[in-house]
Amino acid sequence: MNAIIIGILLPLLGTMLGSAFVFFMKKEIPDRMQKTLLGFASGVMVAASVWSLLIPSIEMAGERVLPAAIGFLAGIAFLLLIDELTPHLHNGALSALPSASS
Numbered sequence: 001m002n003a004i005i006i007g008i009l010l011p012l013l014g015t016m017l018g019s020a021f022v023f024f025m026k027k028e029i030p031d032r033m034q035k036t037l038l039g040f041a042s043g044v045m046v047a048a049s050v051w052s053l054l055i056p057s058i059e060m061a062g063e064r065v066l067p068a069a070i071g072f073l074a075g076i077a078f079l080l081l082i083d084e085l086t087p088h089l090h091n092g093a094l095s096a097l098p099s100a101s102s
């Protein structure tokens with residue numbers, strides 16, 4: 001039971017701490033450090049998805065890669081479709097508009 005509580009609280013505290021840094025220091029973090037932290041976060045997310053989702057799905061399929069590969073590609077296609085269908089702005093899009101800079 002303690003392991004479950006620690007397993008829930010540790011990621012929760014890490015996420016809260018990370019988001020608190022971004023929320024309270026976003027104007028004070030140097031641009032280069034911000035890019036480095038974004039790269040670090042993306043590396044953590046890619047590693048987590050590979051080791052926690054992709055590799056277990058391959059192992060569950062008995063070393064066959066095809067079901068996992070189909071699901072992997074379907075997930076990419078799904079996110080591309082969502083990106084295409086939902087209205088949103090990309091990072092830096094507002095500063096590229098002529099009316100936003102004047």
Ligand SMILES: [Zn+2]
Pocket residue numbers: 083084088090
């Ligand atoms: Zn987009």
